[in-house]
Amino acid sequence: MRYPAYGLLQTDGSRVSEFTYEGYRIFPGKKRLKALPAVYVEDEGEAETLEIFLRDSVINTRLILSYTIFRDFPVICRNALFSHEGEEPVVLENAMSLSIDLPDSDYDMVTLTGAWARERYIKIHPLHEGVQTVYSMRGHSSHQFNPFFALKRHEATEHTGEVIGFSLIYSGNFIGQVNVDTFAVARAMLGIHPEGFAWTLRKGERFQTPEAVLVFSQDGLNGMSQIFHSLYRKRLARGKWRDLERPVVINSWEAVFMDFTEDKILKIAETAKDLGVEMMVLDDGWFGKRNDDTSSLGDWYPNPDKLPGGIKGLSQKIEKLGMKFGLWIEPEMISKNSGLFRKHPEWLIRVPYREMCHGRNQYVLDFSKDEVVEGIGDAIISVLKDAGVSYIKWDMNRSISEAFSQNRGPEAQGMLFHKYVLGVYRLYERLLEEFPDILFESCASGGARFDPGMMYYAPQCWTSDNTDAIERLRIQYGTSVVYPLSSMGCHVSEAPNQQTFRNTPLKTRADVAYFGCFGYEMDLNALTEDERQEVKEQIRFYKKYRKLIAEGTFYRLISPFEGDEAAWMVVSEDRKTVLAAYYRMRQPSNAPYKRLRLKGLEENARYCMEGKTESWFGDELMNAGMVISDYASGIRSDTTKQGDYQSRIFILKKL
Ligand code: GLA
Numbered sequence: 001m002r003y004p005a006y007g008l009l010q011t012d013g014s015r016v017s018e019f020t021y022e023g024y025r026i027f028p029g030k031k032r033l034k035a036l037p038a039v040y041v042e043d044e045g046e047a048e049t050l051e052i053f054l055r056d057s058v059i060n061t062r063l064i065l066s067y068t069i070f071r072d073f074p075v076i077c078r079n080a081l082f083s084h085e086g087e088e089p090v091v092l093e094n095a096m097s098l099s100i101d102l103p104d105s106d107y108d109m110v111t112l113t114g115a116w117a118r119e120r121y122i123k124i125h126p127l128h129e130g131v132q133t134v135y136s137m138r139g140h141s142s143h144q145f146n147p148f149f150a151l152k153r154h155e156a157t158e159h160t161g162e163v164i165g166f167s168l169i170y171s172g173n174f175i176g177q178v179n180v181d182t183f184a185v186a187r188a189m190l191g192i193h194p195e196g197f198a199w200t201l202r203k204g205e206r207f208q209t210p211e212a213v214l215v216f217s218q219d220g221l222n223g224m225s226q227i228f229h230s231l232y233r234k235r236l237a238r239g240k241w242r243d244l245e246r247p248v249v250i251n252s253w254e255a256v257f258m259d260f261t262e263d264k265i266l267k268i269a270e271t272a273k274d275l276g277v278e279m280m281v282l283d284d285g286w287f288g289k290r291n292d293d294t295s296s297l298g299d300w301y302p303n304p305d306k307l308p309g310g311i312k313g314l315s316q317k318i319e320k321l322g323m324k325f326g327l328w329i330e331p332e333m334i335s336k337n338s339g340l341f342r343k344h345p346e347w348l349i350r351v352p353y354r355e356m357c358h359g360r361n362q363y364v365l366d367f368s369k370d371e372v373v374e375g376i377g378d379a380i381i382s383v384l385k386d387a388g389v390s391y392i393k394w395d396m397n398r399s400i401s402e403a404f405s406q407n408r409g410p411e412a413q414g415m416l417f418h419k420y421v422l423g424v425y426r427l428y429e430r431l432l433e434e435f436p437d438i439l440f441e442s443c444a445s446g447g448a449r450f451d452p453g454m455m456y457y458a459p460q461c462w463t464s465d466n467t468d469a470i471e472r473l474r475i476q477y478g479t480s481v482v483y484p485l486s487s488m489g490c491h492v493s494e495a496p497n498q499q500t501f502r503n504t505p506l507k508t509r510a511d512v513a514y515f516g517c518f519g520y521e522m523d524l525n526a527l528t529e530d531e532r533q534e535v536k537e538q539i540r541f542y543k544k545y546r547k548l549i550a551e552g553t554f555y556r557l558i559s560p561f562e563g564d565e566a567a568w569m570v571v572s573e574d575r576k577t578v579l580a581a582y583y584r585m586r587q588p589s590n591a592p593y594k595r596l597r598l599k600g601l602e603e604n605a606r607y608c609m610e611g612k613t614e615s616w617f618g619d620e621l622m623n624a625g626m627v628i629s630d631y632a633s634g635i636r637s638d639t640t641k642q643g644d645y646q647s648r649i650f651i652l653k654k655l
Helices: 220-235 263-273 311-319 340-343 370-384 409-413 416-434 470-479 504-515 531-553 616-626 627-635
Strands: 005-010 020-028 047-056 061-070 076-082 091-102 107-115 118-126 130-136 148-153 164-167 174-180 186-192 199-203 204-209 212-219 249-251 279-282 322-328 331-335 362-364 389-394 439-444 460-461 489-493 517-521 553-558 565-571 575-584 606-609 615-617 646-654
Touching: 091 164, 091 212, 107 130, 107 470, 118 212, 130 186, 148 220, 164 174, 164 186, 186 489, 186 517, 199 204, 212 220, 220 553, 249 263, 263 279, 263 311, 263 531, 279 389, 311 322, 322 370, 322 615, 331 340, 389 489, 409 416, 409 553, 416 439, 470 489, 470 504, 470 565, 489 504, 504 517, 504 531, 504 575, 504 646, 517 531, 531 575, 606 616
Parallel strands: 249 279, 249 517, 279 322, 322 389, 389 439, 439 460, 460 489, 489 517
Antiparallel strands: 005 091, 020 047, 047 061, 061 076, 076 204, 076 212, 091 186, 091 199, 107 118, 107 148, 130 174, 148 164, 164 212, 174 186, 331 362, 553 565, 565 575, 575 646, 606 615, 606 646
8 A cells, every 4th residue: 555665466466475484594794796786795794694585486486675784884785685596477567676664754854855956955844744756767877866865853853862874785776665554654665776677587587676774863963974985885885996085186078168289288297296286087079070069989099189199099198207197988878979979870879760859969779689788888998998087087977767678679778777777887997997096087067876776886976066165165064964974076176167167266166175085177288377386285185184084984064955054074093183174155244252162082082283383172172063163264363364255274182
């Protein structure tokens, strides 16, 4: 009588099933999920898994519900595995990763919603009777909703009270919903979106759902975020780059777009190197005949007019400067005007005898087909092989429409969206295996695929195409509800900003971008000498604190969604070093005294602010707060700190 957690269509048309208990097993550790990203353990002592075995004896389908609990995290991971042993096939029309009935509905639902250039805004609504959902039916996890929601008690705040967080480790169509019935029971579910989903299971076949993650916090939303941060940073992100300090990059996109020559890129790189930047990333426009967005996606070979020595020629020159080289790709896409389209029109997702919609002049390749994933993989590997590429930005710039797998028959259509995502994961896996030293950054028109599934392959993700510092406050603040700072790509760009035309101080732009994987996205040669010195200092600062920023405990202090200011801080695990940031969007007139109350300090330890001689006890800083009026709200004697869009960073050390 409510939305079910699964649905099985049988050959006679019935959808009734009854899975009954057959047994269970408990074992140390946690299994990897076949072909899907998941939280992992490094030794068996870290976790314990319970598997519950169920069976429908009429159709002879088995169901294993798997629950893992962890030694170090207040987390339950849950997935479901269907395996069909009956003679007659069944069609799985719905298979949630998680379904839980909470005995009451006295919660607020917290979601992350948005659009291009304003991703992951925090929205909070009290639960009410009926169904409230977040979802994507776009083929990627989307700008619109994130595969996440939280239920917090009405009285719970940012730092106090009960919160349950729900997150899905998946990058495709999803639904998260809470169904409140007339007896105030709240059923929370999370999994693949059943719209258009129909997975046929023949005898001997299995279906593995993605993994859902449940987090419990008694320390409010921020407490929940801290659990997600450490779980995803330590036990979802993988590979060499998981624990390494991330390079400071200069990305060519907002500097030159597709209008560049090798010389132009080298000139930017030379200046960047001089300022302390560690990696030059060449963004879109290096392949085929691509000079604007109407052509060449799919033609993965360098344009000799722009890069006479190819990728290798450029990367060698960059490496000679003492920097690393990174490259942008968009492997899932195809332009109508491309050699690939002329050769393989059947590789597109489309209904061949109907109009097809473009998005940014491009079309989506059918990654549900092995030959497409293989073919694109071969092309990308031949570009990267021995080319000296140390970083890849993997983009995905449109949603899937007219979902249809050509020449595959009706059964394949219900499998298209999920198989597409499996194809993306498979290609990631192949590239990671082939190039284990490459650092991957995922991207989808900014942050349309900022999800835990991607984090398993790419430890960082381009947070948003909106690089305006003031807009970024909300975007990064919202993103931090689930995702660690070590996963957020954050760059300083020019002013006025290209998306909002807002003029913000260079200092404020850096003060916001420090709280992520830092870089620049502008023509550094256009800077004045003073600005160059400032940038040099910014990079020096970031290098000094990047480990703390990536690995420290993050606290949101003042929400940019609630007024004209924002603040957050990071404290090291040993609570000896603190980096706090305060941002003020609008200059108040004759402002009252301002105190910023910190979090996570040692109550009885003394802390001293860099550049100051006085010290304060931790409890003083946390309960009374530190006066910041002098610095950020503007005193009349110091006009440089006046005006809108100001920021201030505070460094505190335990004595
Ligand atoms: C997307 C990305 C940008 C940039 C462009 C290139 O919009 O989010 O950062 O790479 O594509 O076309």
